Amino acid sequence: MSQIYDRVALIGLGLIASSMFWAIKRAGLAGEVTGFARSSETRDTARRIGLCDRVCDTAQDAVEGADLVVLCVPVGAMGSVAQDIASVLKPGATVTDVGSVKRHVIQAVGPHIPESVHFVPAHPLAGTEHSGPESGFAELFDNRWCLIVPPEGSDQEAVARLRSLWEGLGSFVDEMDADHHDLVLAVTSHAPHLIAYTMVGVADDLRRVTDSEVIKYSAAGFRDFTRIAASDPTMWRDVFLTNKDATLEILGRFTEELFALQRAIRTGDGEQLFDYFTRTREIRRGIIDAGQDTDAPDFGRGTKV
Amino acid sequence: MSQIYDRVALIGLGLIASSMFWAIKRAGLAGEVTGFARSSETRDTARRIGLCDRVCDTAQDAVEGADLVVLCVPVGAMGSVAQDIASVLKPGATVTDVGSVKRHVIQAVGPHIPESVHFVPAHPLAGTEHSGPESGFAELFDNRWCLIVPPEGSDQEAVARLRSLWEGLGSFVDEMDADHHDLVLAVTSHAPHLIAYTMVGVADDLRRVTDSEVIKYSAAGFRDFTRIAASDPTMWRDVFLTNKDATLEILGRFTEELFALQRAIRTGDGEQLFDYFTRTREIRRGIIDAGQDTDAPDFGRGTKV
Numbered sequence: 307m308s309q310i311y312d313r314v315a316l317i318g319l320g321l322i323a324s325s326m327f328w329a330i331k332r333a334g335l336a337g338e339v340t341g342f343a344r345s346s347e348t349r350d351t352a353r354r355i356g357l358c359d360r361v362c363d364t365a366q367d368a369v370e371g372a373d374l375v376v377l378c379v380p381v382g383a384m385g386s387v388a389q390d391i392a393s394v395l396k397p398g399a400t401v402t403d404v405g406s407v408k409r410h411v412i413q414a415v416g417p418h419i420p421e422s423v424h425f426v427p428a429h430p431l432a433g434t435e436h437s438g439p440e441s442g443f444a445e446l447f448d449n450r451w452c453l454i455v456p457p458e459g460s461d462q463e464a465v466a467r468l469r470s471l472w473e474g475l476g477s478f479v480d481e482m483d484a485d486h487h488d489l490v491l492a493v494t495s496h497a498p499h500l501i502a503y504t505m506v507g508v509a510d511d512l513r514r515v516t517d518s519e520v521i522k523y524s525a526a527g528f529r530d531f532t533r534i535a536a537s538d539p540t541m542w543r544d545v546f547l548t549n550k551d552a553t554l555e556i557l558g559r560f561t562e563e564l565f566a567l568q569r570a571i572r573t574g575d576g577e578q579l580f581d582y583f584t585r586t587r588e589i590r591r592g593i594i595d596a597g598q599d600t601d602a603p604d605f606g607r608g609t610k611v
Numbered sequence: 612m613s614q615i616y617d618r619v620a621l622i623g624l625g626l627i628a629s630s631m632f633w634a635i636k637r638a639g640l641a642g643e644v645t646g647f648a649r650s651s652e653t654r655d656t657a658r659r660i661g662l663c664d665r666v667c668d669t670a671q672d673a674v675e676g677a678d679l680v681v682l683c684v685p686v687g688a689m690g691s692v693a694q695d696i697a698s699v700l701k702p703g704a705t706v707t708d709v710g711s712v713k714r715h716v717i718q719a720v721g722p723h724i725p726e727s728v729h730f731v732p733a734h735p736l737a738g739t740e741h742s743g744p745e746s747g748f749a750e751l752f753d754n755r756w757c758l759i760v761p762p763e764g765s766d767q768e769a770v771a772r773l774r775s776l777w778e779g780l781g782s783f784v785d786e787m788d789a790d791h792h793d794l795v796l797a798v799t800s801h802a803p804h805l806i807a808y809t810m811v812g813v814a815d816d817l818r819r820v821t822d823s824e825v826i827k828y829s830a831a832g833f834r835d836f837t838r839i840a841a842s843d844p845t846m847w848r849d850v851f852l853t854n855k856d857a858t859l860e861i862l863g864r865f866t867e868e869l870f871a872l873q874r875a876i877r878t879g880d881g882e883q884l885f886d887y888f889t890r891t892r893e894i895r896r897g898i899i900d901a902g903q904d905t906d907a908p909d910f911g912r913g914t915k916v
Contacts, residue, residue, distance in 0.1 A: 382881075431830050435895065450830050480827075490824050493814045494833040500876075501806055502832070504869045506891040508861065509798045511868075519795050521897045522785075525736050525755055527807070528799040529898060530835040536895030539888035546876045546884055556813065557873055561866065563816075564809045568862055571805075571851045576687075579851055583844035586811040590740065590841030592826045593834060 310471050311373040312337045317365050317387055318378035319343040319352050320538070321433060322404045324442025326376065327357055329475040332444045342368035343439070344379075351439045366394045374471070377403035377415070382544035385414030397422035400464045404430055406491060406541070408455045408484040410548035416457065424464035427455045429487065430477060431495075435536035448476035455484050492552035496545055497560060500553065502534035503542075615776050616678040617642045622670050622692055623683035624648040624657050625843070626738060627709045629747025631681065632662055634780040637749045647673035648744070649684075656744045671699045679776070682708035682720070687849035690719030702727035705769045709735055711796060711846070713760045713789040715853035721762065729769035732760045734792065735782060736800075740841035753781035760789050797857035801850055802865060805858065807839035808847075 314336040316323040323341065330336050341358030342365045343349050352361045362368040369375050369391045377384050384403055395401065401419055405411045408427050419425040432450040434441065452472040456465045469479045482490070509520045509528065524532060546553055570578040619641040621628040628646065635641050646663030647670045648654050657666045667673040674680050674696045682689050689708060700706065706724055710716045713732050724730040737755040739746065757777040761770045774784045787795070814825045814833065829837060851858055875883040 431828050435892075451828055453828075486819075490820050490828060493817060493820050494825060494828045496832075497813075498810055498832040498836055500872060501810060501869070503888055503891050504872055505803055505806060505865060506894055507887055508802075508865050508868050510890065510894055512798060512861075512864070514791075515795050515798050517894075517897065518901075520799060520894070521901045523736050523756055523758075523795060523799045524898045524901075527801075527803040527839055530839060531803055532891070532895040532898055534832055534835060535888070535891040537888075537892075539885050539892060542888050543881050543884040547879055547881055550876055550879075554873060554876060556817075557869070559817070560810060560813050561869065563813050564806070564862070564866065567805060567809055568859060571855055571859060574852055574855075576848050576852055579848040580844050582812055583808055583840070583842075583847050585815065586808050586837070586840040587740075587842075587844060589811055589815055589822075589825070590837040592822065593829045593837050596823075596826045596829075 308334070309337055310335045310467060310474060313372045314339045314374045314376065315368045315372035316341045316358065316376050316378055317368060317391070318380075318383075319348050319357060319361075319439045320378060321437050321441045321446075322430065323376065323378035324352075324357050324439050325432075325444065325446035326378070326404075326442075326475065328442055328444035329447055333474045335471055335474045336374075340368040340372065348439050355440060357439055357442070365391050370394050371396055373399050374468070375399060375401045377401065377405070380538075380541045380544045381405040381407050381411060381548050382540075384411050385418070388415040388418040392418045392420060395420060395423045398424075400424040400426055400468060402426050402428050402468055404428060406495065406545045407549040408453075408487045412455075412457055412484055424461045425457065426460055426465055426468050427457070427484070428468060428472065429453045429455065429491070430472070430475075432477075433537070435533050437538040437541070445476070447472070450477055452477040452479050453487055454479060454481045455487050456481065457484075488549050489552045489555075492549060492556045496549055496553045497556040499534055499537065499542060500546065500557065501560065502531040505531050506535040613639070614642055615640050615772060615779060618677045619644045619679045619681065620673045620677035621646045621663065621681050621683055622673060622696070623685075623688075624653050624662060624666075624744045625683060626742050626746045626751075627735065628681065628683035629657075629662050629744050630737075630749065630751035631683070631709075631747075631780065633747055633749035634752055638779045640776055640779045641679075645673040645677065653744050660745060662744055662747070670696050675699050676701055678704050679773070680704060680706045682706065682710070685843075685846045685849040686710040686712050686716060686853050687845075689716050690723070693720040693723040697723045697725060700725060700728045703729075705729040705731055705773060707731050707733050707773055709733065711800065711850045712854040713758075713792045717760075717762055717789055729766045730762065731765055731770055731773050732762070732789070733773060733777065734758045734760065734796070735777070735780075737782075738842070740838050742843040742846070750781070752777070755782055757782040757784050758792055759784060759786045760792050761786065762789075793854050794857045794860075797854060797861045801854055801858045802861040804839055804842065804847060805851065805862065806865065807836040810836050811840040 338359045340360045430452040643664045645665045647667050735757040
């Protein structure tokens with residue numbers, strides 16, 4: 307893979323930015339990668355582990371001269387970061403982001419971007435429950451999707467170049483518009499996360515079942531929920547606050563269906579339950595066929611002690 | 612590991628029974644293992660793959676002369692199977708089961724067990740989303756918990772022997788009473804399964820998001836739900852119908868909490884969301900410390916293509 311940008315600036319040095327750095331290095335996609343994080347502790351860690359070719363003490367320093375600026379901060383912080391760096395953006399450069407919500411980012415970041423600079427939002431659908439500069443790894447984006455959400459009238463060359471970067475990072479790339487993105491993600495990510503957070507919270511609240519029981523016996527289904535519910539609290543707070551409408555709509559539908567199934571349990575309607583569970587089983591098959599998961603029988607059980 | 616029973620009969624040859632067979636063989640825990648499945652197709656498959664030392668065409672044939680009879684059928688079928696085999700049970704033998712609900716199994720099976728036979732219900736907390744005779748593997752129970760639920764007045768020697776078997780199969784073993792078991796499992800397994808089924812059903816229903824989008828972009832959280840929601844429909848129908856009260860209680864609490872979080876989203880209460888998500892994150896740490904999951908950063912992503 308050949309170099310796509312001369313200089314890339316990563317603003318925010320958490321799981322996504324650090325994984326981007328290692329994946330950029332793996333494929334030689336950029337000449338130099340600069341980085342900035344608001345917390346001096348994070349910057350120190352980054353310097354210690356060799357994360358970024360150059361860690362800067364201000365966002366402006368990191369951005370200066372960059373051909374690509376990637377905003378890797380929580381969605382709620384995107385607007386103020388964009389405002390902060392706007393004056394030093396190089397004409398002809400591209401600003402992108404990795405936020406999980408797109409309509410809000412476009413509204414918050416867009417107005418700060420100078421006419422001479424391209425703004426091409428994106429969202430890599432990849433992550434783990436870990437966060438921080440030490441959590442990244444080069445393979446995070448391999449065979450995962452990255453959704454590029456170019457606002458109307460975007461420069462096609464800038465979009466194509468960003469697409470090449472994400473392909474170089476290992477991803478498949480699709481384009482869609484912001485509202486559709488936010489609805490799709492409400493279904494596949496935002497609502498499931500809130501539900502997992504809720505279920506884990508309920509278990510924790512329940513006095514008659516001890517914490518140690520919840521933990522010891524988690525392998526029975528609950529474990530997968532706890533992994534989802536261990537994701538970064540700041541990031542997820544911002545996701546829910548900025549993709550409010552779509553998330554609430556999906557949660558409303560979810561509650562409606564849940565009530566129908568609860569009613570089937572209460573009335574003993576085994577046929578309705580069986581039919582429902584048969585249908586959902588088929589969806590799983592589609593995901594495995596699409597290469598987005600494995601059906602290895604020990605999946606998720608980890609290495610043996 | 613030395614032999615614990617001369618002859619073990621497995622009634623029902625799905626994921627759990629087939630895994631028990633391979634694990635029994637791995638450790639040499641029984642002299643002979645017989646098996647029976649209601650469907651002749653399953654019996655043929657079992658014979659073809661060498662599952663069980665002897666596959667019988669009736670449950671009674673399989674049970675005759677067995678020191679341990681393990682009921683591995685869906686919870687709703689336990690009672691009629693017990694009735695069917697009651698007359699041929701060997702005096703001094705133990706009947707156990709692997710059902711996910713215990714109060715109902717005790718009520719359905721208990722009355723059929725002769726005075727001369729021990730009845731010691733159990734529940735291994737292990738499984739995958741796969742089912743059928745070919746889905747089993749010897750490692751399924753390694754480092755997983757098996758809960759033994761002896762009714763009052765159980766023979767202590769019979770309980771201890773069954774405990775040795777499960778330890779020989781690779782499990783940790785705990786004892787608890789049936790009602791507590793059913794509540795703990797409602798929290799750690801039954802409610803999470805219904806919630807996952809519901810969320811997957813909602814995604815499938817939603818016309819504005821295509822099936823292929825749901826499948827392609829599932830890595831963003833939804834994937835874990837689909838895996839849970841791919842579990843055996845018959846087994847889960849029976850679980851919900853027979854652990855109705857505890858499951859509905861937990862679902863009621865879940866809905867209450869979900870409404871509180873939805874309200875926080877609607878009113879923009881970021882602090883409440885952040886605090887909630889911080890608390891749930893800590894529970895995850897406890898599960899990893901307890902050895903019931905791994906925090907490897909590529910957990911669940913499968914092998915690279």
